[in-house]
Amino acid sequence: MKRTILFGLLIVGLLLAGTHVFGWSGGPGMRGGQDCSQRGAQRMSDQDWQQRQQExxxxxxxxxDLSEExxxxxxxxxxxxxxxxxxLRTEMQASREKLHExxxxxxxxxxxxxxxxQEHAELKTRKMVDGANHRRQMAAVLTPEQQQKFEQMRELKGDNSCGMRGQSGKCGAGDCTPGEKSGRRGGQGPRI
Structure with a gap:
């Protein structure tokens, strides 16, 4: 009888300790696997961004082999x-909130x-066009050989979007399979 009670208490203790360990948010990815709705508070600081950009x-x-110029x-x-x-990020956030309301x-x-x-779609279109224009402007600075190396670097990096939001809807889950796009599946549009 004592052994059964002792064994039961031991099991309960292990289960409680296990939930504590697995509940820790230091899991996969950059943001510990927490829900993406919480990510706004953890945006990269300006100093961190500058350091990352410099590296x-x-x-x-x-x-x-870039010149100083x-x-x-x-x-x-x-x-x-x-x-x-x-x-644009500020505009898109306001547009997203309006859309949800x-x-x-x-x-x-x-x-x-x-x-x-329509308003939100136009902002997303503007964001994509701005990104394409930026890449074109960057390519214009590079020589043809440098452009070729840069494209090889981009191909090796691949579609990095899965690292930020995988299929699980968690930030940093990185659980997309190669070639799979992250975020909403099947062109479902914004989550409402």
Missing amino acids: QQQRMAVIL QQQQLQTLREERREKQQS VARANDADEASIRAAV
């Missing part, structure tokens, strides 16, 4: 892009929902 620029300068031109392009992205409103009509969706 990345140094690697690119070595690998692509090229490095300066690329630095200027990156800074301009960061400013544009910050303002309209879609969840009991008295929302189809026209207002369509208008909110």
Whole structure:
């Protein structure tokens, strides 16, 4: 009888300890596998971003054998892009919140929902076009040989989007299979 009770208490203790260990948020990925809705509070600080950019620029300068002038031109392009992205990110967040409000409103009509969706889609389109223009401007700074090396680097890196949000919907889960896009599956659009 004592052994059964003792064994039962031991099992309960192990289960409680196990849930504590597995509940720790230091799991997979950059953000510990927490839900992506919590990621806004943990955005990279400006100082961290600058440090990461500096390291990345140094690697690119070595690998692509960039001249001082090229490095300066690329630095200027990156800074301009960061400013544009910050303002666009703010606009997109406001648009996303408006879209969610309209879609969840009991008295929302189809026209207002369509208008909110259209506004958000235009911002996403602008973001993609800005990214393509930025890549084109960067390529214009590079020589043909450097452009070829840069493309090889991008191919090796692959689609890095899975590292931020995998199929599980968790930040940093990185559980996408090769070739699979992250985020919403099957072109479902924004989560409402």
